[in-house]
Amino acid sequence: MARRSDHTRAELEKLIVDEAHRQMEDVGFQAFSAREVAKRIGYSIGTLYNVFGSLNRLLLAVNARTIGLWVAEIEAALERAENDRIGALVESYFAFAGRHRNIWSAVYDHRSPAGEELPDWYRAALESLTGVMVREVAAALPESRQMEAPALAGSLLALVHGHCVFALDGTFRLLGVEAPLELAVTRVREILGDGQSRGES
Amino acid sequence: MARRSDHTRAELEKLIVDEAHRQMEDVGFQAFSAREVAKRIGYSIGTLYNVFGSLNRLLLAVNARTIGLWVAEIEAALERAENDRIGALVESYFAFAGRHRNIWSAVYDHRSPAGEELPDWYRAALESLTGVMVREVAAALPESRQMEAPALAGSLLALVHGHCVFALDGTFRLLGVEAPLELAVTRVREILGDGQSRGES
DNA sequence: ATAATTATTGAACATCGCTCAATATGACGC
DNA sequence: GCGTCATATTGAGCGATGTTCAATAATTAT
Structure with a gap:
């Protein structure tokens, strides 16, 4: 999958927030899913938690x-x-x-x-x-x-x-x-x- | 478990709303769970859906x-x-x-x-x-x-x-x-x- | 080249709303 | 009392969710 050389930590963070924000705009708060965000950017759900620590912070x-x-x-x-x-x-x-x-x-x-x-x-x-x-x-x-x-x-x-x-x-x-x-x-x-x-x- | 003679439909409805309301007061919207309400009144989750049709209506x-x-x-x-x-x-x-x-x-x-x-x-x-x-x-x-x-x-x-x-x-x-x-x-x-x-x- | 460090994974767990074939219960006619 | 029918109730099963964490891959340091 994605290699760590593909993005610095800061870039990865931005990549996730970008997609998460787009996702929020599209489907709304109730239907928002961290898994879906991970899938769309080609990273696993675990990486998302590594970067943000919790769904709350994302x-x-x-x-x-x-x-x-x-x-x-x-x-x-x-x-x-x-x-x-x-x-x-x-x-x-x-x-x-x-x-x-x-x-x-x-x-x-x-x-x-x-x-x-x-x-x-x-x-x-x-x-x-x-x-x-x-x-x-x-x-x-x-x-x-x-x-x-x-x-x-x-x-x-x-x-x-x-x-x-x-x-x-x-x-x-x-x-x-x-x-x-x-x-x-x-x-x-x-x-x-x-x-x-x-x-x- | 609970027999149908125990409560009329209206009583059952009230029983559920009573407990659901108590539950909402105690744990709040985010932690609210229909399953938990069912468990507390001694009925199954299915009965809850039979009576109210959907979580939304409850x-x-x-x-x-x-x-x-x-x-x-x-x-x-x-x-x-x-x-x-x-x-x-x-x-x-x-x-x-x-x-x-x-x-x-x-x-x-x-x-x-x-x-x-x-x-x-x-x-x-x-x-x-x-x-x-x-x-x-x-x-x-x-x-x-x-x-x-x-x-x-x-x-x-x-x-x-x-x-x-x-x-x-x-x-x-x-x-x-x-x-x-x-x-x-x-x-x-x-x-x-x-x-x-x-x-x- | 080897070791140490760090990034990434994704199966596993508990829980959720929801469905629906199966079962238990009650009422009714004979 | 018995059999029939209608109705009430069940709870395992489905596809999701957030979250964790040992295992693995990739990079850096020695």
């Missing part, structure tokens, strides 16, 4: 990659945005989740085993996401309310996340609500204070 | 029961509440999730297989939950804003859900936010309009 690697792509897309949308940065933020958050349901859901569907603490590189990925929120919220707030920024950012993250979850799982449909994104944006505007918002391009 | 029955308990607890809190009904609503929502993490999480962790539509009795359970939200939001809104009630109720549900998820999974801790419940209540008050709120008992 899934964290997959999710960290997802978060990275997600943050990149949000940042790109923010660069394109002219005035309405908060609107662009919420919109691109939603857009990514809608366009990549499987990998997006996996971030929240997977739970690390109890007692296991998150690796630093995964924490860093999470913080890059929350970091964008805190930064943009701070920028949208007047000087006098800067100290509220972190709490407000958390609140906004929770608000947008909730709307996103219920938009995708059908809860909003069940309620007869048909524009969850607009709803979320409206909520966010109310919360950041009506002073500098309400709708412009 | 899990829906477990989750429907959870939602029932949840709604009952919220309604009880609302009856005790004097003035601040919205505060009581959010607080009891949070309290249930915190006190029954496993069964609460299972409601959102479980996904029905694609294409399978939800049984009416499960829809009814979901609607009893959303119904409380719509009713209370409507009661908290002035006459002039009654038409917004359903959309606002959905928004509030999403907002509270998001805060609840991030409170339990550690995201708020990661952000340095230490009072997610109060944060959620504040957000809800802002959204319903400051006219009749801001903090009184």
Whole structure:
């Protein structure tokens, strides 16, 4: 099969995460299988465990990659945005989740085993996401309310996340609500204070 | 083993859901096992499938029961509440999730297989939950804003859900936010309009 | 060339959801 | 009481899963 000269350790790690991420995108969290990933890249299941130690860490690697792509897309949308940065933020958050349901859901569907603490590189990925929120919220707030920024950012993250979850799982449909994104944006505007918002391009 | 004279069909169904619900509360969604449930009540795995048809429907029955308990607890809190009904609503929502993490999480962790539509009795359970939200939001809104009630109720549900998820999974801790419940209540008050709120008992 | 080190394997184990021919049980007519 | 039929219950069997680890292959060091 595969020879160890074919790939350095780092290359092999990337090869596995690549395929695992593709697999997650295709079949979703429930149907994800480490064996299938191994088969597709031509290595045995054992090698997969040698490299990542556990399925948990492989899934964290997959999710960290997802978060990275997600943050990149949000940042790109923010660069394109002219005035309405908060609107662009919420919109691109939603857009990514809608366009990549499987990998997006996996971030929240997977739970690390109890007692296991998150690796630093995964924490860093999470913080890059929350970091964008805190930064943009701070920028949208007047000087006098800067100290509220972190709490407000958390609140906004929770608000947008909730709307996103219920938009995708059908809860909003069940309620007869048909524009969850607009709803979320409206909520966010109310919360950041009506002073500098309400709708412009 | 168990004789058919021991239980009517309805009793057997209840026996299974009882044990499955207990099991879910004890070990959580990931470790839940239909085989284990069968073993504990002294029936075989086959009987379980005869009664419920699939694991999906058993899990829906477990989750429907959870939602029932949840709604009952919220309604009880609302009856005790004097003035601040919205505060009581959010607080009891949070309290249930915190006190029954496993069964609460299972409601959102479980996904029905694609294409399978939800049984009416499960829809009814979901609607009893959303119904409380719509009713209370409507009661908290002035006459002039009654038409917004359903959309606002959905928004509030999403907002509270998001805060609840991030409170339990550690995201708020990661952000340095230490009072997610109060944060959620504040957000809800802002959204319903400051006219009749801001903090009184 | 030989020894020591490291990478890779994949059969083996326990467990899972799920199926279905076989069996046990109960009810009914005579 | 007996035989017949319908129904309830079983649990071995199937194809998967995650995980382990002695055995093997490949590389490096001596």
